Amino acid sequence: MTHSKAYAAQAADKPLAPLDIERRELRPDDVAIEIDYCGVCHSDIHTVENDWGGSLYPVVPGHEIIGRVQAVGVDVRKYQVGQVVGVGCMVDSCRSCSACETGLEQYCLKGMTGTYNGRDRHDKSVTLGGYSEKIVVSERFVVNIPEKLDAASAAPLLCAGITTYSPLMHYGVKAGDRVGVIGMGGLGHMGVKFAKALGAEVTIFTRSESKMEEARSQGADHVIISTDPAQMKAARETFDVLLDTIPVPHDMNPYLNCLKYDGKHIVVGLLTAVEPPLQAGMLVMKRRVLAGSLIGGMPETQEMLDFCAEHDITCDVEMLDIQNINEAYDRMKKGDVKYRFVIDMKTLKD
Template identity: 80%
Template sequence: MANTKAYAAQSETSGVAPFGIDRREPRPDDVSIEIDYCGVCHTDIHFAENDWGMTQYPVVPGHEIVGRVTAVGSDVTGFQVGDVVGVGCMVDSCRQCSACEAGLEQYCLEGNTPTYNGEDRHDHSVTYGGYSEQVVVSERFVVKVPEKLDPAAAAPLLCAGITTYSPLRHYGVKAGDRVGVIGMGGLGHMGVKFAKALGAEVTIFTRSDSKVAEAKKQGADHVIISTDEEQMAAAAETFDVMLDTVPVQHDLNPYLNSLKFDGKHIIVGLLEPVDPALEAAALVMKRRVLAGSLIGGMPETQEVLDFCAEHDITCDIEMLDIQNINAAYERMKKGDVKYRFVIDMQTLKAA
């Protein structure tokens, strides 16, 4: 066991603070990684503060990990020491069910093993995430970071990136499609970039007039203020796809009515009950689809990194010293980041 510096939350109110953890000795299929950067996802806050009532304390958050390989197990064939690699939201699955065999490990029928706050399938220990010096992960759940990508800006692609890329690819967004992106945060700004790279005409839906210029800067062709009844009325039945990145309860009905017949509204941010209730006629009368999507499988996670390298796509980031993580959480709650914090893990190693 290797003792490793980390940052962990000890309770719902403790904040995140220095904590020592033990990393397992590498198994034959494992890759040992020295972590250089770790993105900060809003999910990290939910687990640190037990918002979803499932946190096992102490919890070491972090599932947007980029680092360098320091050792490989005897069975590893795809990586070697020195490779720049990434680890995303999961570190294992059953590997045998129909979902896993299809490269959709996120939908593993037995449940995937999350990068943190999960249970290791072999020794039943709790998994610890990327707010740490190093991590040990099975080769299957490690991806290569293309040389062309800035490794710090690549970290959020392992969650925010794949979360928005996967549904656009799955539902076949193509040149000429009209795509609406609901929300202008870490997920939303990536959705704009991917939809544009796929050739779509992209519109940002936002509640705030102050975000119009920023949305255009991100590449949106149009911006609709969702609280403006006239703008929403003009948008009726004009979109092929809505990518809904909003993580809190909101009224879906106006957006459903903005879809053409056979249009698709894809939820990637909301995990709570839909409220207010859906007007089912908005689906039935126009054969519209309301769908959800969860991150992506391992082949697609590699695909999104390669796609970003090919199309010069990165996440907009703000670098962070880990000693300031709790202040960063408070800023994230206020939406005060454009658009993803990334921890420079040298600040942990130097502490």
């Protein structure tokens, strides 16, 4: 076992605080990683605050991890000491079901193992995430970070990036399509970049007038203030795809109304009940599709990173000392971050 400093929440109503944790001895297929950067995802907050139920304390969040390989197990072939690598939202799956065999480990029929708040498949210990100095992960769940990408601003690609890339690819977004991205946060700003790179005409739906100019500088062609019913109504039946990143229950009916016939509303932000209820007629009368999407599989995560290197795509990040993590959570809850906090893990050694 190796000691690692970390930051953890001991209960839903407790702030994050330092905690010493242990990382396992290397199994034959394991890669030991010294973490340099870790992005702060809204899912970290949901888990710390037990919004989805089932949080296993202490919770060490963090699933946008970038670091350098420190050591490898005897069977590791893909990675070498010193290489810059990433770890996203999963660290294991059954590896043999139909989903795993097609590289969709996130939909593993036996359930994927989350990077934090999961159960290790071998020793049943609770998995602890990237707000830490070190992590040990099986090589199948490690990705290569292309040299061209800046490591700190690539960290959020491991979750925010793949979560928005995967559904846009799955639903075949192409040049000329009209894509709306709902919520201009960590996921949303990446959704804009990917949809633009695929040649779509992109609109941001935001509550925040203050984000209008920024939205344009992010490459969005149009901005709709979602709290203005007149603007929402004017957008009726114009979109092929909507990517919904809002983290809390919200009225989806006005958004569905913005889809053309055959349009797709893809939910990535919400895991709990839809409130107020959906009018099924919104779907039926226009053959619209309401869909959901969970991160992306390991091959697609690597593909997304290579796509980012090729298209010069990284995240807009605000660097964070780990000591300020609780203030960062408060700011994220108010939508006050452009657009992703990334923890500089050097500050954990201070």
